[in-house]
Amino acid sequence: MTDAPLPPDAADELASAHLDGAATDAERAQIEADGSLQARVQALAAVRAAVRTPVPVDDARREAALAAALAAAEEPGGVLAPAGSSTTAPVVPLAARWRSAGRDRRLRYLAVAAAVAVVALAVPVLDRLGTEDDEADTASVALDAEASAPAARDGAEESGMDDAAGGSAGAPTPEALMADDLGPFDELAALTAALREQPELADDEYAAPTTTGGAEAMTSTTLAACDGQLTLPADTDVLFDATATLEGTPVVVVVHRLPGGEPQLLVAAVDGCATLVDQPL
Amino acid sequence: MAADPDEALVDAARGGDRAALDALLRRHHDRIHGLCRRLAGNEADGLDATQEALIAVVRGLPRFDGRSRFSTWVHRVATNACLDELRRRGRRPVVGLPDERDPFEAGPLPDPRGEVPIDRIGERMAVDAALVQLSPELRAAVVLRDLCELDYAEIAEVLDVPPGTVRSRISRGRAQLARLLGPAPGDATSGPPGGGNPAGPGRRPTTTTPPPAAGTTP
Secondary structure, three states: OOOOOOOHHHHHHHHHHHHOOOOOHHHHHHHHOOHHHHHHHHHHHHHHHHHOOOOOOOHHHHHHHHHHHHHHHOOOOOOOOOOOOOOOOOEEEHHHHHHOOOHHHHHHHHHHHHHHHHHHHHHHHHHHHOOHHHHHHHHHHHHHHHHHOHHHHHHHHHOOHHHHOOOOOOOOOHHHHHOOEEEEEOOHHHHHHHHHOOHHHHOOOOOOOOOOOOHHHHHOHHHHOOOOOOEEEOOOEEEEEEEEEEOOEEEEEEEEEOOOOOOEEEEEEOOOOOEEEEEEO | OOOOOOHHHHHHHHOOOHHHHHHHHHHHHHHHHHHHHHHHOOHHHHHHHHHHHHHHHHHHHHHOOOOOOHHHHHHHHHHHHHHHHHHHOOOOOOOOOOOOOOHHHOOOEOOOOOOOOEOHHHHHHHHHHHHOOOOHHHHHHHHHHHOOOOOHHHHHHHHOOOHHHHHHHHHHHHHHHHHHHOOOOOOOOOOOOOOOOOOOOOOOOOOOOOOOOOOOOO
16 A cells, blocks of 8 residues: 555545445555545545435326326337237338228229319309209209218318308318318227228228318328328228327327238327327227 | 346236336336436426336336346436437436426425425535536436445446446546535535535535445455
8 A cells, every 4th residue: 555645536436436335445444544535435425415315206297207108008019008919010101001002092082083073063063054953963962972071061161161162052172071080089989989880991891981082182281291100010901091089189090900800990199190099990 | 136026017017917017117217207307407308308218118128138137227228218318309408497397396495304494406406507517427327326326236237338437437427526516605624635525515524434235346
């Protein structure tokens, strides 16, 4: 042992190790023989006590953090994810999956778009003819469209789109029909029940919703906002997709199915595209 | 190594037992919060980092292999998540002023030992202000040791550095903190080697008795 003072860094390391009970016997003896080292140990002990000052936790914030963590555990692949949710299947961006949904589906969208265009053009023409029979036919067409697109109609009314439809009350415009919104639901069970009533799902065969306005619906602002953020297994079929409001939160609703599997419901928040539900329908 | 007290809960949680996962997270939450709060330097960022850390723990649980104690693994995941979160924000931690978001910093607390009130706000802010001056490496080492009370070997595992590096980082971190915290008002104790302050903020020097089994001997 030497009487020469230690360099500050070496003295600090010695004192710090002693404080932690990590000093060797020789180091301990060195400290006990040196008053300046003992003072340094005291100084570092004060620092340790200051860092140890308890950090209080608010109960509500603790519960919120725990709830968020548990919710994360329920996501696909999480330890609390529902049985059957895939953790190993290859995934592709949902938007990409929609884009690859197949030529038949795109043709269906185009057919629906053409039908809607015919209705929109026919209404003013029939109005001008002014015959009772023609008016009845027009009303019939419009009501058919309404019956299959109540939510779209609501959207059109709210945005004043009826005025833009040539003054034909109840005749949805192509723009209004583009938004396939299932409306508000107070709970997931109600949304699930509504989905089960969708003819596309009842037939167990995907058909484009008759109220959507065509291919634009696949690249609407709402769905495009989640492009690349939502994923589905690569070989899944999209059976149905729409928007809705679940417990006050605007959501994207997708029903898809792996080959030979049961329809699976995917619900994601429009804002942030976080997956809220991924479970069998 | 002694049996991991979390083992049963970990097994159950990994098997899909929600109650077990809840209990497991609840058991470690406050320590994670303390860690993130000290690393972040203020309550708001600390809360965000805590949530990110908990989510990281949950998502990483299927990959926990049991080679280390669960608590050590949790500290590792939480430390990385907290530092990542702070890094994402692209700035150094900011010391927060007490406000309505932090009901615990609403005023001085009485000294439970007597009639002299202790300014806990000032003390905590002083510690935060000093801690955020440290590099993340030193800050993490000091907080893991002094707040979380991990030993050197555990900290080495958490930070993925040799135990000797841990010892050095803790020492340098504490020495910097001693300088930054400055002399306590009215404290006439002379400064120690290295230019530090013999007492913390508003504190008298405390015991120098090494805690039993607090660390590893190099």
